[in-house]
Amino acid sequence: MDKKRFYITTPIYYPSxxxxxxxxxxxxxxxxxARYKRLRGFECYFLTGxxxxxxxxxxxxxxxxxxxxQFVDEIVEGFHKLWKLLDISNDDFIRTTQDRHVKVVQDIFSKMLAKGDIYLGKYKGWYCTPCESFWTDTQVxxxxxxxxxxxxxxxxxxxxxxxxTQKYVDSLLKFYEENPKFLTPESRKNEMINTxxxxxxDDLCVSRTSFSWGIPIRENEKHVIYVWLDALTNYITALGYDSEHPELFNKxxxxxxxxxxxxxxxxxxRFHAIYWPMFLESLGLRKPxxxxxxxxLMMRNSKMSKSKGNVVDPYPLVERFGxxxxRYYLAREVTFGQDGSFTPEQFVERSxxxxxxxxxxLLNRTVSMINKYFGGVIPAYQGRLNSVDGELESVIQTSxxxxxxxxxxxxxxEAITAAMDIVNRANKYIDETTPWVLAKDPEKEKELASVMNHLATALFTAGMLLKPVLVTASDKLFAQLGLNPEEVSYEKVYDVTFLGGQTVNKGEQLSPRLDATIEVPFIQYLMAGNQ
Ligand SMILES: [Zn+2]
Known part of the structure; x- marks a missing residue:
């Protein structure tokens, strides 16, 4: 990681x-x-919309x-509510109906038209007269x-x-070649090229006259800008490109x-990998x-899509399970870049x-034992007393x-799996060190202290690594270890010796055990379209 700053975006979602x-x-x-980058101390700007x-x-x-x-205002209100509920830490939320976007898109169109990158032609397609809609071959x-x-x-x-588009094909291919990390998974690059x-x-149609809910083209008012030139440019209009305040855009x-x-x-x-770099090049701007x-995410063997039912509303899901x-399920269950499935059984089991x-x-047992054996105070680091201490430390450092x-x-x-390796190794470490046996022998007090210190360190480290995912549980974990969640720094994950002297606070369970016989039917009920 050699960059200083990060700009990270979701697509803008369609409020139909x-x-x-x-x-x-x-x-x-x-x-x-975004949270991970900030945790590591980098400046990060996160946009959705x-x-x-x-x-x-x-x-x-x-x-x-x-x-x-009025229609989009109401639906977008729901977007905001959901992102708040999911604790999404976006810095900005762009709406393509906002003036800051509309005006700049009109300017962009004018620039491209003046440059000869946009021309007036004829769009031919399948038309449904009653619906006043054009459709593609695949759609009909x-x-x-x-x-x-x-x-x-x-x-x-x-x-x-x-x-x-033809004007920019050669330079797009050159860009792909010079930037092998541009598309992940890499297989997508070949798909773009070959398919x-x-x-x-074909040249990309960027205007329509068959409907009016869009950004009007200044040069020809019966046209509105069609989809991608309007939608993709949100990534730069939100930063103030071509505005009186281009500071964020420059940065x-x-x-x-x-x-x-x-x-x-x-x-x-296709739109992000082919047309977006072309638009940017036409404007003389950097590419992503x-x-x-x-x-x-597939549900019950069928692909989720906007047009089909059988999709679960995340809102009641978060309200019930937290x-x-x-967040943990979404990030952990489906390997990034691959298709995955959402099933009620897996959700309950993963949690x-x-x-x-x-x-x-692990947290519960550790805090209880520190209370029982050391009056609630985490013992200081005792060194590596034996090979199991050494093994646990090395799992922490490697992870x-x-x-x-x-x-x-x-x-x-995979990153979450690495963090959970620490937790799993620490649970095994309890079985290997049998602290309840050590506690019976006064001569083993140093060993017992070492076990408690190592367990607390393992918990702290896992909690810190999981913090971008577990936005509430990690802080609760720190608090139970007697650490101030506002003050603990990420840098401490490199130090297996820093804990000692903190007073633990036994708190509630980090995550309650779910009863599958109740929760699976509840999720199935949501999936059937109820809430
Ligand atoms: Zn129709």
Whole structure:
């Protein structure tokens, strides 16, 4: 990690309906990276937001008897509530209907038009007259049926502006070659090249006249800007690009000392990996350093998507199980970059195994023993008295190093596993050292003190490494070890000797054990669309 600063973003989500657990997944991962960077002492700017234009919103609003702005205002209110509930630490929230975005997107369009990168042409597609909608080949399928109303569609044309992609293909390929870490997983790069670029990339349609809920083009008012030129540019308009206050933009986008990282789902990779670098090059701006593509959370064998049911509302899930259990599950259960599944059984089991049993019990037992054997005061470090002390210390030190290397490479699932290795090793250490036997022999007091000190150190270190994920439990853990959560510094993870003299405070369970016979049906009930 050689950069000084980090700019990290989620995609902006589309408020045509409520958010589901897939959105919570992406935003939670992004939040964990941001919190990790800050914990390590780096400056980090974290952006999320809402993509508020488009025909679907215009229609859904009309169906609900609301203006599009009123409609999105209400749904975006729900975004804010959910991110607050999940303790998302974003620095800003951009809405594409805000003036700061609209005006700059219009400027961007004008610049590209003036430069000859955008031209007026004809958009040809499948059109459903009753729905007033254009659809793609894939959307209408082999039977050429409107995916919304089921009526047959016809080929139709409308005047539209296009972005000249061919002008930037060569330099995009060169950019991929010079920046092998740009796309993660790496397989996505080959997919971009072989599936989209090599067969011949069409120019990208960037305007529409068939609906009006969008950013009007100044040069031709019957057109509104269509999707990607509006949506992707949020990453720079939010920082004040092309505004009177470009300080954040200069610091977190243009400065090569800042690493820019977009986190996104596979369904929008093409737009982020192909068109976004092209837009930026057209504007003469830096390209992002990294784009991380996460997999899909599947539920019960079916892919989660906005258009299908069978998705769990994260809100009641967090309300019932708490923010830590949900964040931990999302970050731990699905290996970043791969598809994973959400099942009620796995959720309950993961929470019980890792949080209630492994971490919660370790803390509980350690604090109880320190109370019982040392009057509640953590004994000072006694050195490495035997090979098990040495082994535990070396697991702690190795895990810290692994954790940092993994998270620097944004490998979150593996990083959590490294932190949990400490917890699991410490639980084994209790079995090996049998403190209840040592306690019976006054001559073994030094050994007993060493065991208590090592257990407290293992707990502290694991708690610190898990802090970006367990936003409430880690602080509770520190408090039970007699440490002030506001004052403990990350640097202490490198020091296995610093604890001693703190007075432990027995508190409530970090994470209650969940009863599967009650909680599994509860989650199934949520998944069926109830709340
Ligand atoms: Zn239709």
């Amino acid at each position: 309906a409520k958010l589901h657990i897939g959105h919570a997944y992406c935003t939670t991962l992004t939040d964990i990276f 809402a993509d508020e234009h488009g025909q679907k919103i215009e229609k859904n609003a009309a169906a609900a008897g609301k203006s599009p702005q 399928g082999p039977d050429h049926i409107c995916p919304d109303c089921g009526r047959p569609v016809q080929v139709a044309e409308e005047e539209a502006y296009f972005f000249k 989209f670029i090599k067969p011949g990339l 977190f986008w243009q400065d090569p000392e800042c690493e820019t990282i977009h986190i996104l789902g596979a369904d929008i990779t 350093d990294r784009e991380l593509i996460h997999g899909l 923010v830590d259990a949900v 019980n195994t890792d949080l209630a049993n492994a971490l919660g019990n 810290v190093k692994q954790y940092e290397n993994l998270l620097d490479d944004l490998k979150i699932t």
